[in-house]
Amino acid sequence: MALPQIKQDAMEARIAALVMPQGGWAQAAREDALGRVRAMGLPGARDEYWKYTRPDTLVQPDAPNAALLETDETPVFGEVDRLKIVFVDGVFSAADSDDLAMEHVTIDRLADASDIHWAKDVYGVLEARGQTPVQRPLATLNTAFATDGVLIHVTGKAPKPISLIYRHESEASDAILHHVVKIDSGAELTLLENGPAAARFNKCMEVEIADGGTFHHVRAQGRDHERRAATAIFARLGEESVFKSFTLTANGVLTRNECVIELTGDNAVAHVAGACVGDGDFHHDDTVFITHDALNCESRQVFKKVLRNGATGVFQGKILVKEGAQKTDGYQISQSLLLDEDSQFLAKPELEIYADDVACSHGSTSGAIDEEGLFYLRSRGIEEGPATDLLTIAFLAEAVMEIEDESLQDEINGRVEAWLSRRRG
Amino acid sequence: MLEIKNLHVSLEEEDKQILKGVNLTVEAGKVHAIMGPNGSGKSTLSYVLSGRDGYEVTDGTATLEGEDILEMEPEERAAAGIFLAFQYPVEIPGVGNMTFLRTAVNAQRKARGEEEMSASEFLKVVREKAKELKIDADMLKRPVNVGFSGGEKKRNEILQMAMLEPKMCILDETDSGLDVDAMKLVADGVNALRDEGRGFLVITHYQRLLDHIKPDVVHIMADGRIVKTGGPELALEVEHNGYADILAEVA
Numbered sequence: 250m251a252l253p254q255i256k257q258d259a260m261e262a263r264i265a266a267l268v269m270p271q272g273g274w275a276q277a278a279r280e281d282a283l284g285r286v287r288a289m290g291l292p293g294a295r296d297e298y299w300k301y302t303r304p305d306t307l308v309q310p311d312a313p314n315a316a317l318l319e320t321d322e323t324p325v326f327g328e329v330d331r332l333k334i335v336f337v338d339g340v341f342s343a344a345d346s347d348d349l350a351m352e353h354v355t356i357d358r359l360a361d362a363s364d365i366h367w368a369k370d371v372y373g374v375l376e377a378r379g380q381t382p383v384q385r386p387l388a389t390l391n392t393a394f395a396t397d398g399v400l401i402h403v404t405g406k407a408p409k410p411i412s413l414i415y416r417h418e419s420e421a422s423d424a425i426l427h428h429v430v431k432i433d434s435g436a437e438l439t440l441l442e443n444g445p446a447a448a449r450f451n452k453c454m455e456v457e458i459a460d461g462g463t464f465h466h467v468r469a470q471g472r473d474h475e476r477r478a479a480t481a482i483f484a485r486l487g488e489e490s491v492f493k494s495f496t497l498t499a500n501g502v503l504t505r506n507e508c509v510i511e512l513t514g515d516n517a518v519a520h521v522a523g524a525c526v527g528d529g530d531f532h533h534d535d536t537v538f539i540t541h542d543a544l545n546c547e548s549r550q551v552f553k554k555v556l557r558n559g560a561t562g563v564f565q566g567k568i569l570v571k572e573g574a575q576k577t578d579g580y581q582i583s584q585s586l587l588l589d590e591d592s593q594f595l596a597k598p599e600l601e602i603y604a605d606d607v608a609c610s611h612g613s614t615s616g617a618i619d620e621e622g623l624f625y626l627r628s629r630g631i632e633e634g635p636a637t638d639l640l641t642i643a644f645l646a647e648a649v650m651e652i653e654d655e656s657l658q659d660e661i662n663g664r665v666e667a668w669l670s671r672r673r674g
Numbered sequence: 675m676l677e678i679k680n681l682h683v684s685l686e687e688e689d690k691q692i693l694k695g696v697n698l699t700v701e702a703g704k705v706h707a708i709m710g711p712n713g714s715g716k717s718t719l720s721y722v723l724s725g726r727d728g729y730e731v732t733d734g735t736a737t738l739e740g741e742d743i744l745e746m747e748p749e750e751r752a753a754a755g756i757f758l759a760f761q762y763p764v765e766i767p768g769v770g771n772m773t774f775l776r777t778a779v780n781a782q783r784k785a786r787g788e789e790e791m792s793a794s795e796f797l798k799v800v801r802e803k804a805k806e807l808k809i810d811a812d813m814l815k816r817p818v819n820v821g822f823s824g825g826e827k828k829r830n831e832i833l834q835m836a837m838l839e840p841k842m843c844i845l846d847e848t849d850s851g852l853d854v855d856a857m858k859l860v861a862d863g864v865n866a867l868r869d870e871g872r873g874f875l876v877i878t879h880y881q882r883l884l885d886h887i888k889p890d891v892v893h894i895m896a897d898g899r900i901v902k903t904g905g906p907e908l909a910l911e912v913e914h915n916g917y918a919d920i921l922a923e924v925a
């Protein structure tokens with residue numbers, strides 16, 4: 250079926266503003282992706298999958314400007330012993346990065362295009378698999394045009410986390426990065442990400458986890474108020490492997506975080522969690538799709554949103570249990586705490602199950618601060634502001650506790666506390 | 675210490691008067707008990723004194739050491755020295771009991787211009803007081819009141835009281851739901867705080883608590899008023915004869 254003219258025009262306008270990097274092992278994947286995105290078109294306001302989030306500013310040829318945040322706050326994860334890789338407005342900064350070398354890990358850059366690379370088996374491959382049953386054209390566009398990214402191959406237990414730091418220094422920057430992570434059998438990596446990245450950021454990450462591999466991901470998306478981001482994670486899990494991803498989002502005028510996970514090996518575990526705090530002109534969308542295609546796998550989706558002054562939160566989460574994926578344990582919860590009546594939360598939880606011996610549950614709620622609890626705290630002498638903050642942090646706790654490392658939990662809680670106390674002036 | 679004069683209170687939501695002219699003075703160093711039939715307004719009085727929303731004071735005053743408390747925010751009243759042990763303590767998922775206690779202690783200290791308690795000092799004091807109330811380390815770590823049994827919740831109220839050292843302690847049916855041993859623990863906790871400078875208002879249905887916490891004065895509340903005031907013997911009379919005689923006598 251041919252694309253409607255309006256979609257075709259929008260897509261060609263976007264593509265015309267981009268330059269495909271040439272040469273190297275990724276060339277074929279890029280061209281394939283260009284063909285695929287041309288066939289599907291970019292997201293439009295009428296698309297069912299974009300019902301709650303307007304894609305126009307993510308799709309238009311030029312990134313809308315985003316003012317830089319003035320802050321003297323030390324960036325998150327500052328205390329963590331980690332291997333730092335820095336991108337400034339989407340451009341790798343060798344000067345600010347550590348040596349891309351660590352025991353049990355090889356790190357290359359997408360931009361260093363050799364003719365042969367292990368990433369060829371993953372790059373664009375997991376992304377393409379994630380296009381059915383729902384299309385995710387921004388990720389395909391990313392595969393075609395990403396200017397850089399890191400290719401991480403983990404062969405054992407990484408001695409420390411890899412930390413991707415995304416700085417935003419130009420008001421009009423439009424960054425497209427694509428990372429590939431490959432965890433070998435029994436290997437283990439923690440990946441940290443933080444920073445606003447650019448005025449507009451399109452980021453795709455493909456994660457292939459072999460049998461018994463473990464991947465932890467903790468991300469704090471930058472606080473620049475006007476920044477926009479569309480991110481996608483595509484993960485494929487082997488037998489007894491573990492994938493755990495947590496995202497904190499504070500501010501940003503528009504964020505769409507997609508996460509597409511395939512559990513293909515028995516006894517695999519996938520947890521995706523997110524906490525977001527938004528005030529005013531803030532639209533945050535978590536879109537998750539988890540496919541169970543093996544025996545006895547566990548998946549958890551835990552998303553919490555605190556919204557005020559007209560902020561909007563969206564959650565679209567699906568658990569698909571394929572035929573034969575018996576003993577699946579699927580859990581999904583999405584909740585919002587609305588601090589006033591102007592804010593809104595839109596949720597579309599879905600279950601689709603083709604196996605008979607499974608335990609899946611999902612729930613979605615939206616509520617205000619608990620007045621009884623607030624009075625109880627105040628009656629013990631805690632002022633209304635700090636008491637509200639305590640209850641807010643408590644509300645987010647279920648999501649934050651999905652982070653396995655307690656010091657990273659504390660780091661994230663510290664960020665939320667600081668954000669809340671800034672709101673109180 | 676606490677002086678309540680002609681206090682009239684209605685519900686904000688509906689036009690219903692609950693307190694219809696309460697007069698009551700609790701002197702420093704004294705324990706006053708309030709008894710009275712269900713629905714007579716005892717909890718309402720305790721909530722109005724601690725500043726809960728939803729009530730409208732239509733007449734009368736309440737002062738703590740001469741200061742009008744009815745205009746204060748709940749946290750200001752707490753800092754001024756009012757403490758209510760709730761009839762139904764509230765569960766707060768996600769907030770650790772320890773964090774809660776420490777935040778409360780330091781918030782009050784700060785409001786009074788005192789120095790905050792250091793983490794180590796706090797830990798030492800809380801452990802000691804928790805031990806006396808047989809509150810174990812696990813209960814201190816758990817979220818406030820979540821999954822606590824009825825009796826554990828009440829003991830947790832007394833722990834908060836012991837940590838905050840308020841001037842005016844109001845206990846709303848702290849004895850209900852307690853087994854005999856727990857009641858003794860709670861009473862010991864209260865008695866340990868009895869002091870020249872501190873007043874107590876103990877709301878209860880049963881004489882038994884008053885065996886342990888010997889009140890100086892007993893009031894009977896009915897239909898939003900204090901209808902009779904006497905000594906400890908009044909509680910015994912209620913225990914034996916119920917309220918019928920007293921209510922008939924004052925009618």
Ligand SMILES: Nc1ncnc2c1ncn2[C@@H]1O[C@H](COP(=O)(O)OP(=O)(O)OP(=O)(O)O)[C@@H](O)[C@H]1O
Nearest residue numbers: 685692710711712713714715716717718719728761
């Ligand atoms: N928020 C409210 N809405 C409606 N009625 C209320 C409310 N609060 C109190 N009341 C009513 O006011 C009256 C007094 O209630 P209160 O809880 O003060 O009684 P009490 O003396 O503490 O009773 P008990 O011994 O059963 O604890 C009752 O009739 C109660 O139903």
Ligand SMILES: [Mg+2]
Nearest residue numbers: 716717718761
């Ligand atoms: Mg009551």
